[in-house]
Amino acid sequence: MSLAIHNTAVVSHGSILGENVKVEPFAVVEEGAQVGDNCLIESHAVIKKWARIANNVRVGHFSVVGGDPQHLSFDCVTPSFVSIGSSTRLGESVTVHRSIYENKETKVGDEAFLMGNTHVAHDSILGDRTILANGVLLGGHVEIGDDVFIGGGSAIHQFVRIGSGAMIGGLAEISQDVGPNLLVSGRNHACGLNNVGLKRRNIENEDIKCLKQLYRKLLMSPVNVRKLAKENLEQQSKWDSKLVREFLEFFTTGERGFARFQKTYKR
Numbered sequence: 001m002s003l004a005i006h007n008t009a010v011v012s013h014g015s016i017l018g019e020n021v022k023v024e025p026f027a028v029v030e031e032g033a034q035v036g037d038n039c040l041i042e043s044h045a046v047i048k049k050w051a052r053i054a055n056n057v058r059v060g061h062f063s064v065v066g067g068d069p070q071h072l073s074f075d076c077v078t079p080s081f082v083s084i085g086s087s088t089r090l091g092e093s094v095t096v097h098r099s100i101y102e103n104k105e106t107k108v109g110d111e112a113f114l115m116g117n118t119h120v121a122h123d124s125i126l127g128d129r130t131i132l133a134n135g136v137l138l139g140g141h142v143e144i145g146d147d148v149f150i151g152g153g154s155a156i157h158q159f160v161r162i163g164s165g166a167m168i169g170g171l172a173e174i175s176q177d178v179g180p181n182l183l184v185s186g187r188n189h190a191c192g193l194n195n196v197g198l199k200r201r202n203i204e205n206e207d208i209k210c211l212k213q214l215y216r217k218l219l220m221s222p223v224n225v226r227k228l229a230k231e232n233l234e235q236q237s238k239w240d241s242k243l244v245r246e247f248l249e250f251f252t253t254g255e256r257g258f259a260r261f262q263k264t265y266k267r
Helices: 195-200 205-219 225-233 242-250
Strands: 003-005 021-023 051-053 064-067 081-084 095-097 105-108 182-185 189-193
Touching: 051 064, 064 081, 081 095, 095 105, 189 195, 189 205, 195 205, 205 225, 205 242, 225 242
Parallel strands: 003 021, 051 081, 064 095, 081 105
Antiparallel strands: 182 189
């Protein structure tokens, strides 16, 4: 096993490090922490005992993985964890807090990129290839699907769900669920579909056409979104695409309401 641990780094004998791990000056890896193969722990980063880091992960300067959740009733002796997926990158001063529940985890998927000064609160779940631009703040229990992009400085309220393929603009304030493959900005304002993301993922034109129809029907009219989504799901012959069905299924659940189109008026 090849390790490169700087002589000023603090790596506990009770930690588990894979092969070809590099730990830079003044970084800390606590007893009980697990770090996979080919990982880079940059200077001054702290890997807490509750962290479980997969292979090929880079943890940036001054980041903390597995810190205690910011929850008033949390007992710090509770065993809970943070899981970081393979080939994920954490920028400078990123914080990912562990779960408030015994033996549960906060999870970041594979190939994600959390840029500088982002925060992931307890019990949040981030899908594969999630990108959080600089300064994004996630409240507790946030659920994010795969291939989601959230612009810099955005704040996501606790318990919000963000569907796969969604894109959220910078400085957004999101307190309602964001449907899959939507483009959202400002305060819960749905602007349409994330067409660029759909094309990059080589989604069929027919599926995109169906999603546009459903977007107009569900989110651009004063209707009961949940009820209408359930009614459309029953029309199986009309919506036989997996992507389209996932779009409809998203709107049949949730407790926070949904980001919708908001008509603005020019003076």
